Amino acid sequence: MEKNEQKTTMVKKPEKKTEVEMQKNQISKEEVSQTDTALQPTSVTESEKKEEKLKAEKKTLQEKKKKTEAIVMAQNIPISTKHSAAICRFIKNKKIDSAISDLEAVLKFKKVVPMRGEIPHRHGKGMMSGRFPKKASENFIKLLKSLKANSNYNGLENPIIIGAVANIGERPFGRFGAVRKKRTHIKLVAKDITEKKPKPITNVNK
Numbered sequence: 001m002e003k004n005e006q007k008t009t010m011v012k013k014p015e016k017k018t019e020v021e022m023q024k025n026q027i028s029k030e031e032v033s034q035t036d037t038a039l040q041p042t043s044v045t046e047s048e049k050k051e052e053k054l055k056a057e058k059k060t061l062q063e064k065k066k067k068t069e070a071i072v073m074a075q076n077i078p079i080s081t082k083h084s085a086a087i088c089r090f091i092k093n094k095k096i097d098s099a100i101s102d103l104e105a106v107l108k109f110k111k112v113v114p115m116r117g118e119i120p121h122r123h124g125k126g127m128m129s130g131r132f133p134k135k136a137s138e139n140f141i142k143l144l145k146s147l148k149a150n151s152n153y154n155g156l157e158n159p160i161i162i163g164a165v166a167n168i169g170e171r172p173f174g175r176f177g178a179v180r181k182k183r184t185h186i187k188l189v190a191k192d193i194t195e196k197k198p199k200p201i202t203n204v205n206k
Contacts, residue, residue: 070151070159070190072143076169076183083133084184086115087140088164096148096159096190103137103144113137140186147188156192163189 077084090113091099105111112130119129151159169183 067154068156068192070147070154070156072147072150072188074139074143074186077139077186078182079136079139079184080133080182081166081168081184082115083113083131083136084140084166084186086113086130087133087136088166088186090114091140091144091161091188092164094161096144096151096161099161100141100144100148103141106132106137107134143186143188147190151190151192156190158192158194159190160193161188162191163187 087103090102094102102111106113109132113133114130119131147161148159165187167185169185171180171183173180
């Protein structure tokens, strides 16, 4: 009987050791998981910081590259080059809003676009020799609106139309090659012109 009791005691001892080892393993796993969770937010914050730095650099570059002009170009528009050249002369050295309002008046037959050549005079007050180019003025209004949007994007405060040019485009042949259709290239340039203050006059001869 004594021998059996000794055997039972000898078998129970390794069971106690395994339980202690299991507890240690569980504690070590919990510590590793805590360290992993602690490291995750730091990696996220580092990536966010890098993104913020890149955004700040882009903003500084955009602030440095401020434009003083706004340009609109259109190619091969199906309108008359003669009418478009007359409208370019009519628009030049004007503000964009005033040019749009003038062309809208042309569409309503209240204002005339002055033209060169043998053109009859129009009846009415303030009307000179010219015509009411409907199709060309509609296309120019679209271009002027896009020019206004570009000037607002570039940060121009008081944009004035400095350049307005119309040239002959690539004229395709009509049916059977008997007629060539009308095509024009148009370029509009607006610039911010601020009023310069006059310099104070100083007496030179004293």
